[in-house]
Amino acid sequence: MPVWFARGLRRGVVTTRYPARSDASAAWLPTPPAFRSGQLTRQAADRMVAVCPGPALSRRDGMLVFDVGACTACGRCAEAAPGVVTSSGEFELAATARSALIKKIPIRGDER
Ligand code: SF4
Numbered sequence: 001m002p003v004w005f006a007r008g009l010r011r012g013v014v015t016t017r018y019p020a021r022s023d024a025s026a027a028w029l030p031t032p033p034a035f036r037s038g039q040l041t042r043q044a045a046d047r048m049v050a051v052c053p054g055p056a057l058s059r060r061d062g063m064l065v066f067d068v069g070a071c072t073a074c075g076r077c078a079e080a081a082p083g084v085v086t087s088s089g090e091f092e093l094a095a096t097a098r099s100a101l102i103k104k105i106p107i108r109g110d111e112r
Contacts, residue, residue: 026091029091030073030074030075030087031073031088031089031090031091032068032071032073032088032090032091032093033066033071033073033075033077033078033085033086033087033088034085034086034087034088035064035066035084035085035105036083036084036085036086037105037106037107037108037109038108038109039083039084039109040081040084040105040106040107040108040109041084041107041109041110042059042062042107042110044080044081044084044109045057045059045064045081045107046059047080047081048076048077048080048081048084048085049064050080051076051077051079051080052076052077053072053074053076054070054071054072055067055070056068056070056071056072057077059107060104062106062107063104063105063106063107064104064105064107065102065103065104065105066102066103066104066105067101067102067103068093068101068102068103069093069095069098069101069102084109
């Protein structure tokens, strides 16, 4: 009998306390990016769109359109545009409407 199984029977707890309490391991989870609008240029946006492996990023006029629901948190956009992208730290992404997962980030880095 595996040790973890016997321990679970003895303690009555076989999983973590999540979601009642956040799990410490959540700090190491890859999370979708967050974009710094003031640092974001059209050139950087186009680089990120080009390296994104799915349909999560696109550029429309002066906006970077980010579909959080299509993001795999792979980190390629952060590698393509350092200084523009940070980790959101957010992995609880459930939404009742698909449209709530589409973010439009103004491209303001070209205004400087
Ligand atoms: S983390 Fe990966 S999938 Fe998500 S937006 Fe960046 S490149 Fe696209």
